[in-house]
Amino acid sequence: MKRYEKFADEIADLIRTGVLAPGEKVPSVRHASRTYGVSPSTVFQAYYLLEDRGLIHARPRSGYFVREHAQSPLHEPEISSRQAQTTEVDVSELVFSVLGSLKDPNTVPFGSAFPSPHLFPLARLARSMAQSIRHMSPHEVISDMTGGNPNLLRQLALRYMVSGVMLSPDELVITSGAMEALNLCLQAVTSPGDLVAIEAPAFYATLQVLERLKLKAVEIPVHPREGIDLDTLADSLARLPIKACWCMSSLQNPLGASMSEEKKRALYALIQRHQVPLIEDDVYAELYFGTQPPKSVKSFDRDGLVMHCSSFSKSLAPGYRVGWVAGGRYAEQISRLKLMTTISPSVPAQAALADYLQHGGYDRHLRKLRHALEAQQGSMLASAARHFPASTRVTHPTGGYFLWFEFPEQVDSLKLFQLALAQGISLAPGPIFSATRRFGNCARLNYGHPWDAQSEQAMAVLGQIIGSF
Ligand SMILES: Cc1ncc(COP(=O)(O)O)c(C=O)c1O
Numbered sequence: 001m002k003r004y005e006k007f008a009d010e011i012a013d014l015i016r017t018g019v020l021a022p023g024e025k026v027p028s029v030r031h032a033s034r035t036y037g038v039s040p041s042t043v044f045q046a047y048y049l050l051e052d053r054g055l056i057h058a059r060p061r062s063g064y065f066v067r068e069h070a071q072s073p074l075h076e077p078e079i080s081s082r083q084a085q086t087t088e089v090d091v092s093e094l095v096f097s098v099l100g101s102l103k104d105p106n107t108v109p110f111g112s113a114f115p116s117p118h119l120f121p122l123a124r125l126a127r128s129m130a131q132s133i134r135h136m137s138p139h140e141v142i143s144d145m146t147g148g149n150p151n152l153l154r155q156l157a158l159r160y161m162v163s164g165v166m167l168s169p170d171e172l173v174i175t176s177g178a179m180e181a182l183n184l185c186l187q188a189v190t191s192p193g194d195l196v197a198i199e200a201p202a203f204y205a206t207l208q209v210l211e212r213l214k215l216k217a218v219e220i221p222v223h224p225r226e227g228i229d230l231d232t233l234a235d236s237l238a239r240l241p242i243k244a245c246w247c248m249s250s251l252q253n254p255l256g257a258s259m260s261e262e263k264k265r266a267l268y269a270l271i272q273r274h275q276v277p278l279i280e281d282d283v284y285a286e287l288y289f290g291t292q293p294p295k296s297v298k299s300f301d302r303d304g305l306v307m308h309c310s311s312f313s314k315s316l317a318p319g320y321r322v323g324w325v326a327g328g329r330y331a332e333q334i335s336r337l338k339l340m341t342t343i344s345p346s347v348p349a350q351a352a353l354a355d356y357l358q359h360g361g362y363d364r365h366l367r368k369l370r371h372a373l374e375a376q377q378g379s380m381l382a383s384a385a386r387h388f389p390a391s392t393r394v395t396h397p398t399g400g401y402f403l404w405f406e407f408p409e410q411v412d413s414l415k416l417f418q419l420a421l422a423q424g425i426s427l428a429p430g431p432i433f434s435a436t437r438r439f440g441n442c443a444r445l446n447y448g449h450p451w452d453a454q455s456e457q458a459m460a461v462l463g464q465i466i467g468s469f
Helices: 003-016 029-036 040-052 092-100 122-134 138-147 150-162 177-189 204-212 230-239 261-274 328-341 347-359 362-387 413-422 453-467
Strands: 056-059 063-066 085-087 172-175 195-200 216-223 242-247 278-281 306-311 323-326 402-406 442-446
Touching (some): 029 040, 040 063, 092 204, 150 172, 172 177, 177 204, 177 242, 177 323, 204 216
Antiparallel strands (some): 056 063, 172 323
16 A cells, blocks of 8 residues: 555544544645655645545645535444344345336436446446457357356456455356355355345345245344444354355445454354355455455455355446356355356456456556545435434445435335335335344435435435435
């Protein structure tokens, strides 16, 4: 990490923790340079970066100030319970009815699972697609179906290596998005009727996969900032014949929680003690704010127990349907299951992504994307503080593009969903994230689209509906 990036992170921490309050002046360049022993140009570069991330702004001839929305006056939610709940899963109808209503392009997409497509380098990707198809040998069109595109496998292994995870390309299985990877992992280690530890709240498709495979969920509560509750998980692993754990250690969907490195290490020690495989869903890992990428639980894996799943859907190329799993000791089994079901994701799409990773400037794109998302998060938090009841609670995630709102108790988020939709605004109501249909007064809102007058107006309308319960 460069010196100015580290310095920018230190200032960002002071803002997040409230040491530097909204509206307050940040130290002048000369003062910061003297106090922190860094050069004036380092301070300048750090301030430009913080400005880009939407945390500070310059006032002519006065210096830099903390943006009004850099902190939210709304409090964070608390962990909802410390009880594990074991249950059959039957949520698909509810999930499909909610998702079906998100298709209208005129709807304000707060319920969407994706960031705005305008934030992706689609033209550059198209060039990579054209280039790679032009140079594809007749042999590759067939051979890359079974083994995956070798260049893509190499690029992925390189990215793992840079993040401190050494793996051989043999451990990687390219899949049709992370969703296929997650499905195959679960199939590889369970049989119908088995118990699987999942998060509560969890990404709704997790619940649907369990339902489809006739597995039972053991719902483990998630702390809105620190991630899955390890004491409850430890207790459940000791008491119940759990066959697999499925969790998101960084930027959890829907809460945005990220476990500390220490906690990730402890989670690994726990599954290792019980020899229970962990399916780690890490699709938002590239969307961290700040300059330090989060580590994965996979980075602590010494005996192949962690199946680490991810994709390009959230950070680069939604619709290309290219994901992967670093499958550890289960890689061979996962690969065979894939060959028995879908065989392969599109070979041209794999080649396009391999070319883009090699020549397209992925890391530059990611930096821009993260800054845009961080600024948009600030806009949504500020807007929520303006329009939602003061007792509303909201998460303050350090990445991704979701906020999780806990409204006053009387608010029924399924009803809120219907009423908002009638006014052209979508949202993801809390109960779709739980096998036991909890979180009835909660909702997930997407801030992945550039903030504009329509977004602000939609928040005002939501605020009115919430106030009417
Ligand atoms: C937490 C989580 N996991 C997995 C997926 C699926 O990813 P993909 O589109 O790559 O299949 C999503 C997409 O919404 C997600 O939010």
